Amino acid sequence: MTGGEPPPARRRRVLISAYHCAPGHGPEAGAGWAFARAAAVDHDVWVITRPVYGASLEAALADDPETAAHLTVRYHDLPARVLRHKKRGFDLYWYYSWWQRELASVARELHAMHRFDVAHHVTFANDWLPCGVAALKDVPLVWGPVGGATAAPWRLARWLGPRAVATEVVRTTASEAFRRAFTDRVARRASLVVAQNGDVARRFRRARRTVVEPNAAFEDTEYAGGVAAEREPGLAVFVGRLIPWKGARLAIATIAEPALEGWRLEIYGTGPLEPSLRAYAGSLGVADRVTFHGHRPRAEVLEAYRRAQVMLFPSMHDSAGWAVGEASSAGCPVVCLDIGGPPVLAGPNAHAVRPSRDVVAALARAVLEAAARGGEPHRRWAADRLPALVSQWYADALAKCR
Secondary structure (H helix, E strand, O other): OOOOOOOOOOOOEEEEEEOOOOOOOOHHHHHHHHHHHHHHHHOEEEEEEOHHHHHHHHHHHHOOHHHHOOEEEEEOOOOHHHHOOOOOOOHHHHHHHHHHHHHHHHHHHHHHHHOOOEEEEEEOOEOOOOOHHHHOOOOOEEEEEEEOOOOOOHHHHHHOOHHHHHHHHHHHHHHHHHHHHHHHHHHHHOOEEEEOOHHHHHHOOOOOOEEEOOOOOEOOOOOOOOOOOOOOOOEEEEEOOOOHHHOHHHHHHHHOOHHHOOOEEEEEOOOOOHHHHHHHHHHOOOHHHEEEEEOOOHHHHHHHHHHOOEEEEOOOOOOOOHHHHHHHHOOOOEEEEOOOOHHHHHHHHEEEEOOOOOHHHHHHHHHHHHHHHOOOOOOOOEHHHHHHHHHHHHHHHHHHOO
16 A cells, blocks of 8 residues: 555444345345345344244355354354244244344444444345344344335225234234334334335334335346247236235136136246135136146246236235235236235336225226236346445434444
8 A cells, every 4th residue: 555545444243133034035134135135245244043043044155154254153043942932933033122122232232342433134025023133232224124004994894804804903903013112212212114115115214214225136137137938928927826816816816807807827836825716716717717826936937027928926915925026027017906015026017096985897908908018128136236225224324424
């Protein structure tokens, strides 16, 4: 270094909380890994995650020495006597809350050793559950991407069914109570709130600063900006769990509209509603035009996006929905409801329908419009956007604290 050159800037030290964090373990864990890896491009990063991801993380770091040089993993979990009670799906919520509470002590211990410049809460991406790294009061906090503040409109109650409506009432009431009790203060504490969609941004509009950015991060160039195959006329696809609020019943009703006579719907996914959905398709006279593929390899689903004229995804409260981003990235037009994250992730290929009493007919019209207009492949959600993005977030967070 010559006398006239400034010394190199010190890499910021960043602490990331990522309950889920590993490649190849689904969207949430993939997001944790993508954001941690992106942060390590320009910063020295410590990640707190669960030991269940240890083998995958160690293998990924061994294959990526450059990232390994700047990313340290600290594994944290609750004692085995607590872990053995985590058996049902619902147990995730109390377990995660407890995990975050204990994480605060781990974060303080690491901060005493390394003096972090920024703390970043990445996953579990839920805006009504605790954030352990918020305990570092003297460290700027980036909270998110987080989602959850999206509710199914009551005018769509008939498409949920009585039991699912009751579940939605409990979910909406309980999650809002937790926001008021806990995460409103996290949002006020945060230097930057990263919202998965506009609903979340509006809910936390009183935060110091809020930006909208989903946690989607696609590595596979074969579909993130890939070239679409020749599309099959009159083919729509639905990808998602077969549970009430995902909207498969609404998708089947749309295909049964007279305006879509001759159209076919391929459904990828499994869930408890499958028997009733099959019966519903039969009752509408479209059983021969609705195919249930069940759970299929990811490569097969990605190929379906390239074959279909339209993705039909009338989900009623998705905060994000990576399937939508995958379809849009492959150039498949997306017909969705104007609710939550799907319109954001569909981006330039979005055809968002406002929920109304005549929602089925409106969805059918949107399918025809989307098919006529077509779509364009893009790389809006490619993981290589993240290093510059998170660096900007950290710079903004630090600036807010000056």
